[in-house]
Amino acid sequence: MLEVQSAAQVLQLIAERLRPLGADERPLPLAQAVGRVSAAALFSAEDIPAFDRSTVDGYALRAADSYGCSEALPARFKLLGAVEMGADSAYAVGEGEAVYVPTGGVIPAGCDAAAMLEYAEEPGDGYVYIRKPVAPGNNLIYRGDDISAGAMLLPAHTRLHAHHIGLLAAAGITELDCLRLPRVAIISSGDELIPPGEQPAIGQIRDVNSHFLAAALRARGIEAKLCGIVRDDYQALLQASAQALAKADMLLISGGSSVGVKDNTARVIEALPGMRLLVHGVAVKPGKPTLLGVSDDNKIVFGLPGHPLSAYFIYLLFVEAALARLSGAPAVPPARRTARMAVNYPSNSGREEYVPVTLSDVDGQLTARPIFAKSGLIGLLSAADGYIRISREQEGAAKGQAVEVTLF
Amino acid sequence: MLEVQSAAQVLQLIAERLRPLGADERPLPLAQAVGRVSAAALFSAEDIPAFDRSTVDGYALRAADSYGCSEALPARFKLLGAVEMGADSAYAVGEGEAVYVPTGGVIPAGCDAAAMLEYAEEPGDGYVYIRKPVAPGNNLIYRGDDISAGAMLLPAHTRLHAHHIGLLAAAGITELDCLRLPRVAIISSGDELIPPGEQPAIGQIRDVNSHFLAAALRARGIEAKLCGIVRDDYQALLQASAQALAKADMLLISGGSSVGVKDNTARVIEALPGMRLLVHGVAVKPGKPTLLGVSDDNKIVFGLPGHPLSAYFIYLLFVEAALARLSGAPAVPPARRTARMAVNYPSNSGREEYVPVTLSDVDGQLTARPIFAKSGLIGLLSAADGYIRISREQEGAAKGQAVEVTLF
Numbered sequence: 001m002l003e004v005q006s007a008a009q010v011l012q013l014i015a016e017r018l019r020p021l022g023a024d025e026r027p028l029p030l031a032q033a034v035g036r037v038s039a040a041a042l043f044s045a046e047d048i049p050a051f052d053r054s055t056v057d058g059y060a061l062r063a064a065d066s067y068g069c070s071e072a073l074p075a076r077f078k079l080l081g082a083v084e085m086g087a088d089s090a091y092a093v094g095e096g097e098a099v100y101v102p103t104g105g106v107i108p109a110g111c112d113a114a115a116m117l118e119y120a121e122e123p124g125d126g127y128v129y130i131r132k133p134v135a136p137g138n139n140l141i142y143r144g145d146d147i148s149a150g151a152m153l154l155p156a157h158t159r160l161h162a163h164h165i166g167l168l169a170a171a172g173i174t175e176l177d178c179l180r181l182p183r184v185a186i187i188s189s190g191d192e193l194i195p196p197g198e199q200p201a202i203g204q205i206r207d208v209n210s211h212f213l214a215a216a217l218r219a220r221g222i223e224a225k226l227c228g229i230v231r232d233d234y235q236a237l238l239q240a241s242a243q244a245l246a247k248a249d250m251l252l253i254s255g256g257s258s259v260g261v262k263d264n265t266a267r268v269i270e271a272l273p274g275m276r277l278l279v280h281g282v283a284v285k286p287g288k289p290t291l292l293g294v295s296d297d298n299k300i301v302f303g304l305p306g307h308p309l310s311a312y313f314i315y316l317l318f319v320e321a322a323l324a325r326l327s328g329a330p331a332v333p334p335a336r337r338t339a340r341m342a343v344n345y346p347s348n349s350g351r352e353e354y355v356p357v358t359l360s361d362v363d364g365q366l367t368a369r370p371i372f373a374k375s376g377l378i379g380l381l382s383a384a385d386g387y388i389r390i391s392r393e394q395e396g397a398a399k400g401q402a403v404e405v406t407l408f
Numbered sequence: 409m410l411e412v413q414s415a416a417q418v419l420q421l422i423a424e425r426l427r428p429l430g431a432d433e434r435p436l437p438l439a440q441a442v443g444r445v446s447a448a449a450l451f452s453a454e455d456i457p458a459f460d461r462s463t464v465d466g467y468a469l470r471a472a473d474s475y476g477c478s479e480a481l482p483a484r485f486k487l488l489g490a491v492e493m494g495a496d497s498a499y500a501v502g503e504g505e506a507v508y509v510p511t512g513g514v515i516p517a518g519c520d521a522a523a524m525l526e527y528a529e530e531p532g533d534g535y536v537y538i539r540k541p542v543a544p545g546n547n548l549i550y551r552g553d554d555i556s557a558g559a560m561l562l563p564a565h566t567r568l569h570a571h572h573i574g575l576l577a578a579a580g581i582t583e584l585d586c587l588r589l590p591r592v593a594i595i596s597s598g599d600e601l602i603p604p605g606e607q608p609a610i611g612q613i614r615d616v617n618s619h620f621l622a623a624a625l626r627a628r629g630i631e632a633k634l635c636g637i638v639r640d641d642y643q644a645l646l647q648a649s650a651q652a653l654a655k656a657d658m659l660l661i662s663g664g665s666s667v668g669v670k671d672n673t674a675r676v677i678e679a680l681p682g683m684r685l686l687v688h689g690v691a692v693k694p695g696k697p698t699l700l701g702v703s704d705d706n707k708i709v710f711g712l713p714g715h716p717l718s719a720y721f722i723y724l725l726f727v728e729a730a731l732a733r734l735s736g737a738p739a740v741p742p743a744r745r746t747a748r749m750a751v752n753y754p755s756n757s758g759r760e761e762y763v764p765v766t767l768s769d770v771d772g773q774l775t776a777r778p779i780f781a782k783s784g785l786i787g788l789l790s791a792a793d794g795y796i797r798i799s800r801e802q803e804g805a806a807k808g809q810a811v812e813v814t815l816f
Binding site for chain 1 (some may be wrong): 438439440441442443456457458459491492493494495496497511512513514549553554555559561562568569570571572573574575576577578579580581582598599600601604605606607608609610611612613614615616617618619620621622623624626627640714716720723740741742743744785786787789790792815816
């Protein structure tokens with residue numbers, strides 16, 4: 001029999017025992033890659049920009065020719081013409097000559113700086129007069145200044161944000177290999193459960209866990225496979241679990257909460273091919289009866305508590321950590337806010353405790369009020385804005401104390 | 409000519425001038441509703457739970473019969489049988505009688521409490537012995553305790569998180585009306601731009617903005633319509649914009665950065681049917697040349713800077729605010745971290761300044777290091793973990809100073 005483990009121990013197990021998944025079979029079009037994780041490092045095949053480029057609207061010239069000029073004594077440059085946006089420059093600029101360049105335009109051969117329009121005058125005599133000297137390199141980007149050919153754009157296992165997509169577009173990368181998304185299967189177990197669309201008889205309740213778990217996964221870009229409700233029977237649960245896990249990397253069994261069901265799930269995890277039960281109980285509140293099994297071929301099974309509130313915290317704490325590990329990169333971190341406790345919240349459970357709170361503005365101060373929910377209530381949870389964590393060492397949170405609220 | 413406005417003024421305009429969109433034509437299946445915004449308040453048609461329910465594995469009984477019992481002197485109850493999970497109870501429990509109930513099982517008629525298994529013994533003589541008294545209501549949830557029939561489950565315009573989906577499933581709500589997602593069209597304008605899949609000639613660069621904007625929107629659940637690259641020509645831009653906006657709630661025109669292009673976009677916004685140019689320049693760095701137009705029929709056009717870095721900040725600051733307003737509920741807030749500045753970052757631009765930073769651990773302290781990117785560079789941005797904001801009143805951020813880093 002395994003001992004109850006701390007949350008930190010369970011997270012450590014997840015980090016150690018799971019490996020990132022392999023790459024998708026096919027490369028992904030760039031447009032679909034946001035939120036996904038790159039399979040390999042990506043390099044630029046070219047210099048970006050591919051040409052010396054002005055960063056201002058102004059005049060390309062030789063910086064040395066502007067030295068000493070001032071408001072009182074402008075430097076005079078023979079105006080050869082103008083660079084067109086998107087076109088190469090045909091000009092070769094010599095001493096005392098200049099060419100108009102728009103922002104982003106090609107800096108013509110012979111120039112090493114651009115003077116800003118604001119400090120120039122073009123009276124129409126074929127010359128432009130510059131009132132402020134520039135130094136070599138002023139107001140331009142040299143070829144390859146941004147990214148040089150061969151440079152690494154992104155390391156392997158980067159979770160792709162919008163700005164990464166922009167970078168890849170700039171380098172002409174229109175598709176890329178990404179790590180495969182975890183395939184997740186969900187089973188709800190319990191004789192009392194019916195699908196949400198059905199009307200419960202006395203003694204029955206609707207299956208909540210399958211649906212909020214699927215929703216949480218969907219919000220992470222994962223379409224989970226709902227494997228339905230399985231009666232509280234060892235053989236039935238084993239068969240359904242084996243079938244679900246054959247086509248999944250992760251199986252979430254959210255058990256009923258009776259002793260019998262909990263035992264069933266633990267036995268099923270032990271009986272699944274290659275699966276080892278590594279966690280049987282976690283010292284967190286709520287969520288103590290959590291189970292976790294990992295197989296040598298990188299599959300993971302969670303036995304989640306039946307209470308939706310407990311299952312939700314276990315999802316947030318451990319399932320997301322396992323998903324991140326499989327996906328190859330840390331998850332997008334949740335938002336947190338610092339708030340003051342509205343009331344005393346005593347805690348002496350000897351377990352790490354997670355407490356849902358509402359947030360409100362009290363006299364200009366963000367204030368957290370714990371929701372004292374009876375076990376199994378979910379109505380109040382809908383009003384919760386997030387949760388606070390009380391470590392095993394703390395004896396609660398005192399009124400007025402600053403707490404970190406992780407937002408849902 | 410409009411004056412340059414502050415970021416706060418622009419956000420105020422967005423809040424005042426835009427309205428939430430209407431509901432989708434059809435209700436959305438619950439499974440697809442996560443991240444969406446509810447169109448109307450939702451109420452429970454039933455009591456949840458629909459029956460008095462045990463929260464423990466134990467024995468349902470009359471609390472009064474347990475009074476005075478102790479370890480030394482257990483109270484004896486005649487055991488009538490066991491409640492089955494998912495089934496109604498046929499028992500009527502009288503004085504000195506008890507029935508076994510699993511967690512979540514029906515509390516039989518006549519009972520007002522459940523005693524926990526841990527404090528009970530069943531020696532097999534047809535009786536159960538209870539060693540700890542219980543009070544009425546202990547270890548059970550009464551019918552409707554969680555949610556009573558007619559109670560509001562969620563107010564209108566709730567952004568639906570996973571736990572909301574769970575709540576709706578519990579109440580038997582399998583589909584619901586949601587506010588329509590904003591339809592967003594994107595145009596990139598500039599003679600120098602080519603699609604990412606093409607090879608640039610000298611003078612040309614690839615269109616970055618369309619693609620990172622689409623990616624950012626996709627990460628928010630919005631599939632934007634890419635309307636391609638439009639040459640820097642007033643008539644062409646007007647025609648493309650009018651066409652794009654006819655089928656969209658929001659149009660993002662990311663302009664080239666030359667003076668000519670900027671003027672074109674402003675004139676186009678003014679010429680679009682019913683559209684009023686409300687913002688022509690924002691006192692933020694980067695991103696000053698931002699344009700914003702709103703029409704009476706609740707459409708919005710942004711003229712974004714051509715520089716990807718500038719366009720990205722304007723997206724984060726203003727486009728997301730406008731999307732949230734149209735979507736009917738605040739956006740999911742970004743994560744923030746407090747860090748120490750690794751170096752001095754002077755700023756005296758007279759504008760609110762947004763500075764990309766990398767985060768790293770220096771001697772156990774989360775440390776932010778500004779990325780000093782030349783205008784138009786995007787290579788370095790890929791390494792950025794987030795950004796800091798320097799208000800107009802601040803003169804930069806000093807080395808060692810605590811700063812709030814908003815994560816990308």
